[in-house]
Amino acid sequence: MTSTAPAAVAPDGLSGVTADWSADKQAFPVPWGKAMMWIFLLSDTFIFTCFLTSYMNVRMSTTEVWPNASQVFALHIGGADVPMVLIAIMTFILITSSGTMALAVNYGYRRDRARTTSLMLITAAFGAVFVGMQAFEWTKLIVDEGIRPWGNPLGAAQFGSSFFMITGFHGLHVSAGVIYLVVVAMRVWNGFYDRKGTYETVEITGLYWHFVDLVWVFIFAFFYLW
């Protein structure tokens, strides 16, 4: 569009809103999908920070002892309790999946369909393993240790509600990400983005996946290690 000619007839109603907001001015020189994904991730940042802040608030305000995460999440391996080993493995799995995702984005821009597809499916597989380990962890806590959202035998009742809320919400994000990755990987494989002419969707999917890893960094630090 030429910017010098005055708009002859501005549309009314909803298409008018669209026309006004898109009026010849683009703030961010990135694909719109990427800008929108960043804004979504920004809002998600606020949600997760609210969860972590409220968790810290109840942890500070309770007069009961807070259960020792290092012991709660220990696994009995080879006759000894190894502290937090499951959580450590989950952390490494998620970082590994972030690495394969970064490579997938790179190969996507090189138009290497086979490598992009397989790296994305590997990323999704790591994500699925992560969710599986989380299901194992939840089962262990609920069945073996009797931890409930309203109380537990180890100490402060708020431990359970914070734990299920925060890790549950993160697990939902991982699960949604696995589905998202598989859908986009299939589209890469059948040449959808070659026909579209750009692989930016792979990068946008990558943004979401790295964010899931990013949130885990904070959960690992504040919930498990603190």
Add this chain to the structure above:
Amino acid sequence: MDKAEGQQHPLAIYLWIWVTLFVLSAFSYMVDYFHVQGYLRWTLIIIFMLLKAGLIVAVFMHMAWERLALKFAILVPPLCLLVLIGLMAVEGDYTFFTRLSEFVR
């Protein structure tokens, strides 16, 4: 940067960041494993956490190569959350001391 082909960087960058993230995670796990306690524990946890978060956002999410306008739009608003964190910390302390003085003998 070739705008038509988006963000393209040498693979070596990603591999190095990947290795660094592994090492940093191992460090934060070591903090727990060797029972480091008190302010040293919290300081180390936060340092490793911020380093990991920064590397993920800057390199894996390509924020380092975006224009300043986008960086500002995404990275400045979360600073408001520091206010929330500060307020909730004060509130948590207040509730704790109220409970101690009113409900705990």
